[in-house]
Amino acid sequence: MPWRYVGRRLLQLAVILFGVSVLVFLMLRLIPGDPAQLLLGEYATPAELEQLRHKLGLDRSLAVQYWVYVKSALQGDMGVSIRTGAPVFQEIAPRLIATVELSLAAMVIATLFGVGAGVVSAVRQYSVWDYLTMFLALVGVSMPIFWLGLMLIYLLSVKYPLFPMMGRLSMGLDIPVVTGLVLVDALLSFRPDVLWDGLHHLILPAFTLATIPMAVVARITRSSMLEVLDQDYVRTARAKGMDEWVVILRHGLRNAMLPVVTVLGLNLGLLLSGAVLTETIFSWPGLGRYVVDSLMGRDYAAVQGCILIFAVIMTLINLLVDLVYVVLDPRIRIHE
Amino acid sequence: MMAALLEVQRLCTEFRTRRGVVRAVDGVDLRLDHGETLGIVGESGCGKSVTALSILRLLPRKQGRIASGRILYDGVDLVSLPESAMRRIRGNEISMIFQEPMTSLNPVYTVGFQIREVLKKHRGLEKDEARREAVRMLSLVGIPDPESRVDDYPHQMSGGMRQRAMIAMALACRPRILIADEPTTALDVTIQAQILDLMGRLKEEFGMAVLLITHDLGVVAETCRRVVVMYAGKAVEEADVEELFDVPSHPYTVGLFASLPRIGGKRGKLTPIPGTVPSLDRLPPGCAFQERCPRAEGPCFQEPPPWTAVSEGHRVRCWHPVEHS
Incomplete structure (x- = not known):
């Protein structure tokens, strides 16, 4: 490193x-x-x-x-919120963690399904699956998030109550806070019931938040894979008698990941700093809602604190993306 | 006559293009015996690479397909073999190396990994064993300090080294046939000679047969025993190397020789073949070479010429072959 x-x-x-x-x-x-x-x-x-x-x-x-x-x-003092009178840092920390949990869950969904769908689309170019995926991806990027969120709530929480409507945990469930990430804390305190409940609360908002990145990732993966699958070294891998999945995943996908990682990084940054709509719809106690409320209340200290946090997050994600490049492609070297 | 190791019979390969289906290889016959080196010569676009890719069934899936013909390897028809059986042959019994060593190796894996991969797949070697074997192969193809170069990425090697690494990878499982598609075209002249040397040496050592595809008659002269000349998807002349160089019979072959500079020959202008290769989707009726041929007349414009024997083991597809006295 x-x-x-x-x-x-x-x-x-x-x-x-x-x-x-x-x-x-x-x-x-x-x-x-x-x-x-x-x-x-x-x-x-x-x-x-x-x-x-x-x-x-x-x-x-x-x-x-x-x-x-x-x-x-x-000196570590971000000021005091004029609306609540509490130190801004104390206000931000738990909300930031809630947002991190939601964003990471959304990114996991977007990466798994986006990359998966993109790879299959590229391998089966011009097939029914390809057209269907790319159509869904188009719908995904164009759908208003608040509308999708409300529809999901209406269908899967109200009409068919499969998922809870709001919040991070059901009333009455409580676990000691170690990291602040519900799922991790549930694991740490060996509470499968809490883990399950937390997951249950997480799925709808995470899926809602994942729609746009998932669609973007699917499209980028597809086009990147199409380019890579035409490369000479992919033909070499086939000429070696490698199984087709080895050719596609080991020799194709690894080379196709660079643009995908870029997009993933950008989107993670966006999610972490701007999940306002989703957080509002699902009453998720995260940072996105907090910063908007603070701005409305001219809570200078709170807004300043949030924006600084966003700047740190964005910078760190950029750094992380650059480091992942180096890991993925040995030709990329860091000039000291 | 002993059974051939590889016998291509009336191979037709088609490509889907925007202007319709094009026949890139049209009724080609080849015969490759044990331990023999057969050359396929022709300009770009004559179908020689497509013939090679057809043998291993590596045509680009979306566009290319073998339309008809048989490819008998040890008596088994590769054209109808299931894909899984084909994978056991590729890289194991029949290997292939390509023109561009720069792009033919995967940039994100070490050379050693790419050699180990094929050893694991076909010979079931464990990691350490495969690594030792990879080092051995690298030293066999003349890569200095193979113990450390085995962990190099392709971009850390020169073009000649990469082609050596490609050869190491192709030969790792001791194939019976090596198909080499313009293996030296992208390399410097001095490196070319080294690579050809290496291939000749390893061919003897491993007892392989080699199918060498090239546009370079010099390369053919140095390495091959027999040659097939291809033009516009068809084989047009076939002979032993000496015979072909002494008494080329097809006007196209003659043209190829005339366009070569010769050391020690009279100084003078080279004679290029006039015109260009006709587009495969607009081949004229009759002989495909008619438009560029000084001898074309009568039947050349109506009927495709049949094979005619010139002498034993030398045949030509021409209505008016060049006669030598």
Whole structure:
């Protein structure tokens, strides 16, 4: 593993975070709307507003405000949410983990089914299966997520109550929180019933969230596989007498994975930072909903915290994708 | 006469193209005896590679298919063999190497892995054993320091090395036939000679028969015993190498020789064959070479020429073969 490279990329992260923090800080304050006014309501007197602004530090210059913010952020203090009065970090952490759980589940579904469908489509090009998959993929990318989510709830929770409608666990079930990931905690505390219940809650939102990435991944896998299957080395593998599945998976798919990994990385980043609709529909207590609510309430500290987290996630995923490239293709070398 | 190791009889291979079905190989007969080297010569697009791919049934599935004919290997018709039985022959009893060593090896696996793969598949070797055998094969094909080169990826090797590695892979299971499709075309001249040398040496050592496909008459002269000349999907002349070089009979073969520079010959202009190979979907009636042939007349424009014997073991498909006195 090229540790020096990883180290340098992580140093770059610091620069990115600085840039993001300045941008978010300024942009938030450019949006019309006064946090004090929102908190106190429209009948607040000017004196009361002035007092609250002073208390929140909003009456100081932007430079000073930013300096205060950065100084405490560097000490691990992301500020206090003006809506709840709780430290932003405490608010974000559990929601982030809920979002991670949902996004990862969606990515697993999207990868397994997307790659699988793409491979079969490429191998059986112009077959009924190919046309059907590509049609479904088109439907998948064009379908509004909120509509799909609502339909799934209506069909599979209301009409035929197979799945729970909302939340991460049924009422009354409780397990000690270790990682915050329900499925992992259930495993750690040997609670198959909780594991099952958590899975049950996860399936519909994860599937809803997976639709678009799954469709995109299927299409990319198909076109990438079609290109690779025409390569000379695939013919060589056949000429060696390899079984067809070895030819397709070992010699074909591994070479076709680079563009797929790129798309997977991009989508994972998007899911982690933008599962707002799905989280709202399925009442999933994640970060997407939280950041939108915070923005509506002009909760500067909360929004800043969330955006910084998103920036970290995006950067780390990009780094991860680059490292996966190196693992997948020995011709790609990192220049130290 | 002893039974041939490989006998191709009236092979027709068709390709689906946008302009309809095209016959890339049209009624080709070949005979390859034990331990023999047979050359197939012709311009690009004459069907020589397609013939080779047909033998191993490696035609691109969507477009190509064997329309008719038989391919007898040890008396068994490969055309009708089930795919699973065919897989036991490929890379095991009949191996193939290709023109482009740059693209014929899988870039994401080490050379050693790709050789081990074939040893595991056909000879059931375990990992360590297969690795030792792979190292042995690499040293056999003249790759220096095989112990460490076995872990190289293809991109870490030069073109000549890669072709050597391809040969090591193709010969790992001691095949009885090696089909070499333009094995030296993509290589430097000096490397070409080395690779041909190597193939000749290994052929003797392993007692293999070789089917060598090339457009290069020089390569043929150095390596083959018999030659088949192909033009527009058909075999047009067949003879022993010396005979073909001494008394080429088909005007196309004569043209091929005339377009070659000769060391020690008179200085002068080379004589190219005029015109281009006709498109396979628009072949004229009669002989396919008529438009480029200085001797074409009468029946050449109406009937495809039948085989005519020139001498023992030398036959030609021409209405007006070139006579030598």
